[in-house]
Amino acid sequence: MTPLLSVRDLSITVSTPEGELPIVSDMTFDLAEGETLGIVGESGSGKSLLALALIGLLAPGARAFGSIRFRGEELVGLDDAAFCGLRGRKIAMIFQEPMTALNPTMRIGDQIGEMLRLKGSGRREAREAALSLLDRVRLAHARQRIDAYPHELSGGQRQRVLIAIALAGGPDLLIADEPTTALDVTLEAEILTLLSELVREERMALIMVSHDLGVIARATARTMVMYAGARLEEGPTAMVLGRPLNPYTEALLAASPASLPEGKRLERPRQRLAVIPGAVPAFSTLPPGCRFAGRCSRHQPDCDAGEPPWRDFPDGRGVRCIHTRANEAPA
């Protein structure tokens, strides 16, 4: 069976005054129908670029190379008209910043029902659809709020509206780029619960981007760890967070409060992952070997010989680290 989404050797470059700069490189992963994948990594590791590439909305200076297949259809190089047919209906996306992601001069009901209207639904029909979507995302008093403007809603309410917009086309894949980063802890928990339920009910696949291991642990079955544009580890979430194979994952976990994998506690104060000593290398001066070498506690001379190859293990895990011996992964 072909997977829903199949990414092969994807790299993404951005144009800078100094020339084309590769940011994301050697990205490969599959996503089955209804599967949930978390992408985690420090700020600036290229998570948003990857997410935007999947929905074909890279900024003008950024370009994708390699292959992204959605149900077998190649998305890299797909022309915009064809991509418009996929966006919303097949692939939807929720963005990080609910305060600015809604059009301030348009009523929220109109923003939710907009695509329906453009596809020929009547005004009343689109409005009913918007209303039921607002109910689905559990916006309280949906009937009164459907005519509100975004500035009349709180951050959590706006994020629900954004989810409703994403659900409007009945997508098969939902990409959520840090959907809760701007929210406080209680709201974060509510929105994550809502997303998980919706994903299950609608049988959508989910790609959840976050720099927060707690969020990833809660919402996804598989996890991919990114560092400076490259994947360092991938596998079932419980295994990746429970028995990390890559020192970077370990460092991430150490930087987070203890015993995360159960994902039960989200009450801890919000923190960025930058508590690992050292800084992410600049993309223009990546080290010759492992990208994490400069900050790694298990750094040894071999690490700088060249970029470690990606290795897949039979149990569905994969890692990029020369330290990981095959027998470290459970057979």
Place this chain on the structure above:
Amino acid sequence: MVAAMVKRLASLAATLAAVSMVIFLVMNVLPGDPAAVALGTSAQEDTLAALRHEMGLDQPLPVRYVHWVGGAITGDFGTSATYGVPVRGLIADRLAVTLPLAGMAILLSMLLALPLGILAASRQNGAADWIATIFSQLGVATPNFWIGLLLILVFSTALGWMPSGGFSGWNDGMINGIKQLFLPAVALALPQAGVLTRVTRAAVLDVLSEDFVRTARAKGLNRRQALFRHVVPNALAPVVTILGLQFSFLVAGAVLVENVFTLPGLGRLAYQAFTQRDFLVVQNVVLFIAALVVVVNFLVDLLYLFLDPRLRSSR
């Protein structure tokens, strides 16, 4: 909302009152004797006194001010010395030229600038962008009265397609009137369009980088739909603001362009009255023009409320 309206109206009235006071003070208190100016340096003292009395100049200043403003509010601007008719009628006649002229100029400039500015921003650094940039730089730098002269040179002197000036009134039919105002309107519109193109381009570029445009695209809207449904409506507010601010330049431009094309408009009336030393007419036309500028800016403020729902509820 109502309270805000009342406050705005009160502020409008205060501004208008202050405007009228400034005009009155400049025209009446600064050194200079309108009667002497009107009669020339060789006038006899008793003729001067008689004229001063006739002009009401022998009364105390506050009385004269109240008399003038009171008249202006009820539409009585006094009688022109040189034309021998009520100033009110003069203004009304001239407005029938200046208002359509200004309206045509604004319309033309928007028809030119909005599409050009939007196109330039949506294809940044493309051909349209270059054309828009060159057009707006040249437009902003070129005096409108000189454009008027060039238009006369090309379209009436050389080609003979259009009248070189004058206006025969609206009685000969709409089309004829519009035709006679067309070249002057183009002369006024081109510099305006230069400014407007630039502002439209910048506003659209600003909005294009907003997050909600990406949300719209993620829904499945194509570039054009996102541009016209989400970007342009949000870019209109600054454009409208500039249009309001530019109104002042438009009026100033009308004074010049009406003189180039010898159109019997408000600007030419003011200028003629000035050269004929008919200061009552100058004073009243200046009041009228300044009030027009103030009121237009007030209306633009209201339009802003209409364009941006955030302002409606927060104030």
Place this chain on the structure above:
Amino acid sequence: MPRHGKLLLGGAITALFLLTALIAPFWTPAAPTRIAIAERLKPPLVAGLLGTDQLGRDVLSQLMAGATNSLSIAIASVLLGAAVGTAIGLLAATRRGVVDELLMRAMDVVFAFPPIVSAMMLAAALGTGRMTAIAAIATFMVPVFSRLTRSAARRILTHDYVLAARAAGKGSRRIALEHVLPNIAGDIVVQATIQLGLAILTEAGLSFLGLGLAPPAPSWGRMLADSVTYIGAAPWLAIAPGVTIAFSVLGLNLLGDALSDLVDPRRRQGR
């Protein structure tokens, strides 16, 4: 347009303009006001580089002398308008409250008078001439500079170092002069460059209407006004001064844009 392009082109045009204005009082190809009826209405290159006008005066020489007049009036009015406007803006920003409100309303009032209109009004009271032209143009610039200064100053006043200075007991006048003014000087210079172009346009308009310098002092606007009568017979009389005005203003605007990019690189969408 590339940024250096704007800076170079704008700088070059402005330098040429400035140089001409400085040289003209000492040297022009012919005496700008010398009348030679026998030489009247000669086309370009037949007599002089740009021909002669209806009185046989050399057009190029008049344009050069006009540059001096135009630029001196423009500079004087921008300096005056910027000085008064900046002072008002600083006062409004540091005093806040009623003073702020009153000053800014007063600016609204002043802004209601287009310069051509206030020039007519002032000329009616004071007569025409250099001073009237300068006063009318400067008046219109005051609100522009006061609004700019006020909003820039208010932004600066919220910074920590200003709060620290205030806590250290510095008075608002010292804060305005020592902390605010140096920080907004760049914005003011940029605006002054752009307003210089506007002042030249306005001065041309005023002298076109006869509200500027009295004849025979050469001025671009009056050259255009005189050209109207001969527009069919001697179109160069209408073309040369207009191109000169547009070119000078274009140079100043390009320079202003380029400077604005330098002062605030974030605000680069304006081209």
